[in-house]
Structure formats: structure tokens, C-alpha cells
Amino acid sequence: MNYEAIWRDVEHIRSTAPLIHNITNYVVMNSTANALLAIGASPVMAHAIEEVEEMASMAGALVLNIGTLSAAWIEAMVKAAGAARKRSIPIVFDPVGVGATRFRTETAGRLLKEAEPVIIRGNASEIRALASTGEGTKGVDSTHTSDQALEGARSLSERCRCVVVVSGATDLIVAGDSLACVHNGHPMMPRVTGLGCTATALVGAFAAVNPSARDAAAHAMAVMGIAGEMAAERAAGPGSFQMHFLDALYLMQEADIQRHLRAEEQ
Amino acid sequence: MNYEAIWRDVEHIRSTAPLIHNITNYVVMNSTANALLAIGASPVMAHAIEEVEEMASMAGALVLNIGTLSAAWIEAMVKAAGAARKRSIPIVFDPVGVGATRFRTETAGRLLKEAEPVIIRGNASEIRALASTGEGTKGVDSTHTSDQALEGARSLSERCRCVVVVSGATDLIVAGDSLACVHNGHPMMPRVTGLGCTATALVGAFAAVNPSARDAAAHAMAVMGIAGEMAAERAAGPGSFQMHFLDALYLMQEADIQRHLRAEEQ
Amino acid sequence: MNYEAIWRDVEHIRSTAPLIHNITNYVVMNSTANALLAIGASPVMAHAIEEVEEMASMAGALVLNIGTLSAAWIEAMVKAAGAARKRSIPIVFDPVGVGATRFRTETAGRLLKEAEPVIIRGNASEIRALASTGEGTKGVDSTHTSDQALEGARSLSERCRCVVVVSGATDLIVAGDSLACVHNGHPMMPRVTGLGCTATALVGAFAAVNPSARDAAAHAMAVMGIAGEMAAERAAGPGSFQMHFLDALYLMQEADIQRHLRAEEQ
Numbered sequence: 001m002n003y004e005a006i007w008r009d010v011e012h013i014r015s016t017a018p019l020i021h022n023i024t025n026y027v028v029m030n031s032t033a034n035a036l037l038a039i040g041a042s043p044v045m046a047h048a049i050e051e052v053e054e055m056a057s058m059a060g061a062l063v064l065n066i067g068t069l070s071a072a073w074i075e076a077m078v079k080a081a082g083a084a085r086k087r088s089i090p091i092v093f094d095p096v097g098v099g100a101t102r103f104r105t106e107t108a109g110r111l112l113k114e115a116e117p118v119i120i121r122g123n124a125s126e127i128r129a130l131a132s133t134g135e136g137t138k139g140v141d142s143t144h145t146s147d148q149a150l151e152g153a154r155s156l157s158e159r160c161r162c163v164v165v166v167s168g169a170t171d172l173i174v175a176g177d178s179l180a181c182v183h184n185g186h187p188m189m190p191r192v193t194g195l196g197c198t199a200t201a202l203v204g205a206f207a208a209v210n211p212s213a214r215d216a217a218a219h220a221m222a223v224m225g226i227a228g229e230m231a232a233e234r235a236a237g238p239g240s241f242q243m244h245f246l247d248a249l250y251l252m253q254e255a256d257i258q259r260h261l262r263a264e265e266q
Numbered sequence: 267m268n269y270e271a272i273w274r275d276v277e278h279i280r281s282t283a284p285l286i287h288n289i290t291n292y293v294v295m296n297s298t299a300n301a302l303l304a305i306g307a308s309p310v311m312a313h314a315i316e317e318v319e320e321m322a323s324m325a326g327a328l329v330l331n332i333g334t335l336s337a338a339w340i341e342a343m344v345k346a347a348g349a350a351r352k353r354s355i356p357i358v359f360d361p362v363g364v365g366a367t368r369f370r371t372e373t374a375g376r377l378l379k380e381a382e383p384v385i386i387r388g389n390a391s392e393i394r395a396l397a398s399t400g401e402g403t404k405g406v407d408s409t410h411t412s413d414q415a416l417e418g419a420r421s422l423s424e425r426c427r428c429v430v431v432v433s434g435a436t437d438l439i440v441a442g443d444s445l446a447c448v449h450n451g452h453p454m455m456p457r458v459t460g461l462g463c464t465a466t467a468l469v470g471a472f473a474a475v476n477p478s479a480r481d482a483a484a485h486a487m488a489v490m491g492i493a494g495e496m497a498a499e500r501a502a503g504p505g506s507f508q509m510h511f512l513d514a515l516y517l518m519q520e521a522d523i524q525r526h527l528r529a530e531e532q
Numbered sequence: 533m534n535y536e537a538i539w540r541d542v543e544h545i546r547s548t549a550p551l552i553h554n555i556t557n558y559v560v561m562n563s564t565a566n567a568l569l570a571i572g573a574s575p576v577m578a579h580a581i582e583e584v585e586e587m588a589s590m591a592g593a594l595v596l597n598i599g600t601l602s603a604a605w606i607e608a609m610v611k612a613a614g615a616a617r618k619r620s621i622p623i624v625f626d627p628v629g630v631g632a633t634r635f636r637t638e639t640a641g642r643l644l645k646e647a648e649p650v651i652i653r654g655n656a657s658e659i660r661a662l663a664s665t666g667e668g669t670k671g672v673d674s675t676h677t678s679d680q681a682l683e684g685a686r687s688l689s690e691r692c693r694c695v696v697v698v699s700g701a702t703d704l705i706v707a708g709d710s711l712a713c714v715h716n717g718h719p720m721m722p723r724v725t726g727l728g729c730t731a732t733a734l735v736g737a738f739a740a741v742n743p744s745a746r747d748a749a750a751h752a753m754a755v756m757g758i759a760g761e762m763a764a765e766r767a768a769g770p771g772s773f774q775m776h777f778l779d780a781l782y783l784m785q786e787a788d789i790q791r792h793l794r795a796e797e798q
Contacts, residue, residue: 026292026564034504034505037457037458043459044363045333048369049372050368050369052367054368066560070579070580080750097578100587100590101587191782192569193569194577217687234561235784236779236783238778239777242566243505244773246505247503247509251503258755296562296563296725296726297560300725300770300771303724303725304723309725310629311558312629314601316635321633510772512769512774513769
């Protein structure tokens with residue numbers, strides 16, 4: 001992974017402002033939209049069954065997130081995904097809290113099959129739960145290490161033929177046999193709600209401009225982590241961190257990526 | 267448009283804290299409520315069909331916004347509008363994304379007829395789409411200039427006998443033949459999600475204290491733009507901009523309006 | 533009330549990160565989650581009827597808030613409360629806007645009976661309306677003083693055998709005959725949306741670690757007020773206040789509590 005390729009994607013997003021259609025949870029709608037705007041994309045949130053197909057058809061990527069799911073929204077997600085697939089629009093899936101309740105586990109399993117995402121992003125607990133149903137998670141926070149989740153990510157990637165991102169202190173980007181690791185980020189990030197969901201939305205923005213799902217996912221996670229490090233240099237706590245994080249996405253230049261990037265591929 | 271009249275409205279809002287009933291989208295509920303509180307109004311968000319009539323009846327203005335619409339919410343909007351009209355409570359309408367999907371276009375058309383707003387605020391794409399159904403918009407962002415939208419705004423204003431606000435680098439406030447232009451604002455504003463929706467809500471707050479819908483709309487747009495300029499003086503990016511924008515609404519004095527106001531009437 | 537006991541609760545929350553299950557309103561979901569994360573708790577928002585029982589069963593506390601209520605959410609609240617009671621998980625109730633509409637008053641009355649909260653937090657208007665149905669409130673803001681609400685709080689506390697918190701310039705924590713008063717806080721707090729809801733959520737976090745509902749409520753209100761004072765030292769307006777408030781929750785040390793605490797018990 002080299003910084004020039006990441007920067008090319010950032011410039012591509014900023015110059016084309018791809019429309020990212022999000023069907024996501026109530027908690028993060030505002031912060032997700034602001035992060036997408038800050039990096040240069042054009043977010044839209046729409047969940048009505050009457051319009052999701054039309055909206056998804058216009059998008060550069062479709063992002064599905066089950067953070068505050070309910071029955072009607074799941075139907076809309078399936079419909080939107082069908083429309084996106086018809087036009088080869090990349091679908092990114094965030095299985096928030098899968099494993100915490102039976103409803104979440106069943107819904108995540110259904111979306112895995114019916115939405116056919118090209119990229120899945122979750123924390124270690126979620127990816128393990130999604131890979132092998134029957135394991136529990138504690139709420140929406142991660143209780144497994146990234147390393148423990150690697151096995152699950154590999155089997156999930158092979159079974160669903162998609163890229164799997166396990167976010168954590170080290171982010172793992174798994175595509176079949178290949179593995180990329182991003183070491184960027186900051187311990188304050190889990191203290192701001194929805195930064196995992198923001199990562200998923202940014203993956204969508206990068207997938208809208210980079211035809212390689214694997215590269216898009218890796219580049220997005222690197223930009224997340226680097227923005228987090230830039231924010232941490234100025235933040236006193238999670239409140240100011242959140243503000244500086246958006247500023248960092250907006251201000252990030254090639255030199256910032258070059259200076260901060262800590263990643264390797266295997 | 268003179269700064270003293272704008273300041274009188276601001277003082278009126280701060281001293282009477284009018285209740286503004288918002289039926290708005292999930293993305294902006296928090297930021298809209300905070301902007302209304304910052305300028306001195308008293309926001310309430312309520313969408314349940316069981317209570318919208320009662321709530322709207324108590325309000326100084328009713329603000330309808332279809333940003334994340336769904337069927338049940340539309341019914342509530344129509345009911346709330348009926349209750350507001352009975353008591354001559356001003357109704358402000360934000361047709362977010364009209365033209366992007368058939369559902370939005372039909373819904374906006376229905377609300378135009380059944381809600382009978384006294385003020386409509388949208389970006390150039392939305393106002394053109396609302397004026398002449400059949401034109402497309404790209405997501406919820408504007409792809410037309412304000413000038414191109416003037417014709418649409420005029421015809422919409424005449425057809426619906428209401429004030430039409432086209433927000434953009436220059437905001438146009440159209441009431442039949444009359445036109446006011448507000449040149450205040452800052453290029454960072456479209457990089458913060460929901461500032462258009464915030465403008466609509468502020469229009470509601472001004473309409474609650476100023477019986478002239480045209481003046482209320484123009485004064486609100488001027489205060490939006492001036493707060494944006496005040497925020498931009500201190501902001502590094504869209505994260506800090508959003509924070510300083512709320513502070514500016516709260517701190518704004520008559521001298522700030524006098525110094526910043528760039529507007530004219532035709 | 534002594535600062536060491538408050539600090540013990542804060543340390544307990546930070547070291548155990550209790551899961552707080554919130555069924556709350558759209559406006560405050562993000563800010564509530566961020567406040568819970570900032571103090572060290574682990575928030576989850578889940579409202580689907582299919583999963584609320586499972587989610588509530590895992591939680592350290594269940595927080596119910598009717599700020600943007602609708603019929604389906606009420607059923608979910610009742611179900612979640614049933615599951616929480618079975619496991620003696622404390623339930624905290626925020627009757628936002630009770631008295632403003634018949635729907636809110638009826639819903640609050642129903643939840644009082646069927647959810648059986650151990651702690652209720654509201655402003656003076658809400659507590660009075662809840663204690664004696666038939667009184668009106670203006671929107672969701674308080675129009676009664678804390679003192680006027682004391683009588684209502686006492687009768688409510690006795691009737692429902694629960695702790696009642698009336699928040700205001702002075703917070704009253706009423707448990708039957710006993711009364712604690714917290715004088716901490718800052719006039720800017722009502723200018724930020726949802727800080728009342730944040731207080732309720734923090735009460736949930738403290739109830740998850742302190743078996744005395746009365747002490748949990750009093751300690752949470754003290755921490756709210758102290759964080760508000762710490763934020764006000766650095767804030768220019770409500771935008772920056774909100775940011776510094778989250779930082780203060782995160783940074784608060786025992787010495788801050790010792791220096792700021794102004795409270796007494798009767």
C-alpha cells in the first residue's frame with residue numbers, strides 16, 4: 001500500500017463528489033453525512049421502500065448499516081441492494097452488533113445472502129459472529145482482538161467472495177488469501193460514537209472511485225486512521241476529537257498521508 | 267433590507283422564545299434543534315400522528331422537511347399543517363431532494379397542495395424541480411445556479427401564493443414580483459450537513475415573530491449567511507465551522523449584522 | 533453527598549464500562565451515546581420489538597425516553613422494561629414533554645405503570661404534569677421553577693415508590709421523605725439540545741454501578757452540573773459548550789468534583 005495511490009483516491013473523491021446512498025442507523029446519520037461531506041463525497045440518506053431503488057440506482061456506492069434496525073428498514077435494504085447490483089454499484093455492509101441479539105444475527109445473515117455486499121466492515125466481535133453464528137457479542141463494542149478475528153474474516157471472505165475489514169488497533173483488510181494491515185488510528189476513536197459506521201461510509205466513498213474493492217477498503221481505513229491521528233494531536237477529549245476529525249478529513253493533503261501511513265500487505 | 271429590522275426580529279425571538287414545531291429528517295434533528303436554541307427559539311420535534319395536531323396548534327411556526335421521508339410521516343405532516351392553518355400559524359416547507367425520486371416529487375407536490383406553506387426554501391435544483399416536475403436533481407445537493415432557479419421560483423411563488431427562497435451563493439427571496447437578494451454566506455456551508463435544513467428552521471423562527479413572510483424569510487437568510495461568515499473567520503474546516511456557527515447564532519449582535527449585511531431588494 | 537462517593541461511581545463506570553440500553557428520541561441519540569462513551573459507559577440504542585428484550589437483559593441499566601415517541605416504540609419500551617425488571621436491571625424514565633399533548637401524557641402514565649421505573653428525571657413542568665395530569669407544559673422546555681415542582685416530585689415518588697429527579701438551576705433528588713439538592717450547572721446548559729436527556733442517560737450509567745437509586749441519581753446530576761461548569765469555563769457559546777462538555781466528562785478527576793461540588797441533603 002503506498003501513499004500515492006491513497007491520495008489519488010482522495011483527489012478522485014474530491015473532484016467527482018460521488019453520491020453515497022446510506023441506509024444507516026439513527027445514531028450516526030448526522031456524523032456519517034458530515035464525514036462524507038468532509039472528505040468530498042455527496043451523502044444521501046433515504047430509507048423509504050418507495051424510493052430506495054431509484055436512489056440506489058443513481059449512487060456511486062450503497063452503504064447498509066443495521067445499527068438501529070427494524071423490519072421495514074430491512075426490506076428497504078434488500079430492495080436497494082437489488083437495484084445497486086443490477087448496475088454493478090458496490091454495496092458495503094456494516095453488521096453493527098451482530099451476535100448481540102438473535103434478530104441482529106438473523107438480519108445480518110439475510111443481508112449477507114440477499115444484499116451480496118462486496119465489502120463488509122465490522123469490529124472483531126462482529127466479524128467473528130458473522131463468520132460463525134452462535135457466538136455472542138457485548139452490545140456494539142468489540143470484545144475480541146483483531147488477530148482472533150482474522151480466521152473468521154478469511155472464512156467469511158471466501159464464503160461470500162467479498163472483502164472483509166476487521167477494524168481495531170490494527171485494521172485487517174482480508175480478500176481471500178490476501179491480507180493488508182493498517183496500523184493507523186488512535187485510542188480515542190472508540191470513545192466517539194459511530195466512528196466505525198463512519199469508516200464503513202468512507203469505504204463506500206472509496207469504492208465509488210476505485211474499482212478494486214480491496215484497495216478501496218484499505219485506502220479508506222488508512223484515511224480514517226490518519227485523520228484520527230491528526231485529530232488526536234489537537235484534541236483534549238472525545239468532544240474536540242470529533243470536531244478535529246472532520247477538519248482533518250477536509251484538510252488532509254498528500255504529505256499528511258505520506259507522513260502518517262503505517263501499513264503493510266501480505 | 268436594513269440591519270435594524272433584522273436585529274428587531276432577532277431580539278424578538280430571543281425575548282419570546284417562540285415554539286417551533288419541526289417534522290423533519292433524522293439527519294438534522296439534532297443540529298436543527300441546536301440552531302433554533304442558539305438563536306433563542308424553542309424547538310420541538312414531534313411526528314406521531316396522535317399528537318401532531320395538538321403540538322402544531324401551540325407553535326409559533328410549523329416546519330415541514332422531507333429529507334428522510336416515509337409514508338407515516340407524510341400523513342403526520344398533512345395533519346399538522348391542517349391544525350396550523352386553522353390558527354394561522356405559518357408553515358414553512360423544505361422539499362429536500364425533490365426531483366431525485368418519484369416518491370419525493372409526488373410527496374412534495376402533495377404537500378404543496380395540502381399543507382399550503384407560506385414559505386418554501388430549497389436549493390436551485392429543488393426549486394426548479396418543484397416548479398416544473400420532470401427535471402432531475404442529483405441527490406440532495408444543488409446542481410443548478412441560483413439565477414437559473416429564479417424563473418422557477420417566480421412561477422412557484424405565483425402559483426402557490428407563497429414566498430419562495432432559493433438558497434445558494436446568493437440567496438433569492440421571491441414573493442410574486444418582488445425579489446430580495448442576500449449575498450452573505452461562505453463556501454464552507456455546503457460542507458456541513460443540514461445547513462439548508464437549518465436555514466428552513468430559522469425561517470420558521472423568524473416567521474413566528476414577523477407577520478411578513480417575505481421579511482421573515484429574508485431576515486432569516488441574512489442571519490444564516492452572517493453567522494456563516496462569522497464562523498468562517500474562526501474555522502479550520504467543516505467540523506470547527508459547525509461549532510462556531512452555533513456560537514455565532516448565539517453571540518450575534520446588531521453591530522455584527524450591520525457590519526456583514528450584503529443584500530438588496532428589487 | 534460527598535465527592536469521594538461520586539468519584540467512586542465515576543471510577544466504577546470507567547473500569548467496568550456498563551452497557552446502557554437506550555430507547556430514546558431521534559434528536560439526542562448521537563449526543564447521548566457520546567456522553568455515555570465520554571464518562572466511560574458503553575451505550576447501545578435498539579428499539580426493534582424483535583430484540584429489545586434480549587438487549588435489555590444484557591444491560592446494566594435501561595433508559596426510556598419519549599422525546600419523539602410513536603406507537604411502535606412504546607410497545608418496545610414496555611417489552612424491554614419487562615425483561616429488565618425480571619433481572620432487576622434498573623429502569624430510568626425521561627417523560628419528555630409530558631403534559632404538552634394528550635398522547636404524551638397518556639404514554640407517560642402508561643409507562644409509569646407498566647415499565648415501573650426506579651428513577652424518573654424531568655424538568656419542573658414535566659414532573660408536575662406527571663404528578664398531576666391535567667397541567668399543561670409549553671413544548672419540551674420548563675416553565676415551572678424547581679421549587680414549585682418539589683411537591684409534585686414528593687407525591688410522585690411516594691405513589692410510584694421511585695426516585696424522582698427535578699432538574700433545573702438547582703436539581704432536586706427526591707426519594708420519599710429524603711431530599712438532595714445539587715446546585716451545580718450553568719445557564720448555557722438549556723441552550724444545548726438534549727442535555728436533559730443526557731442527564732437521564734448518565735443517571736442510567738450511575739444506576740448500573742451504584743445499587744442505591746437515590747445516590748446514583750444524585751451523583752449523576754452532580755457530575756452533569758460539574759461537567760457543565762467545566763465546559764462553561766472554556767465555551768464562547770452553545771456550540772463550543774457542547775464540545776467542551778463531552779471533553780469534561782472524559783477528563784473529570786476527583787479534584788474537579790471536590791472543587792466544584794455544591795450540594796446538600798435534607
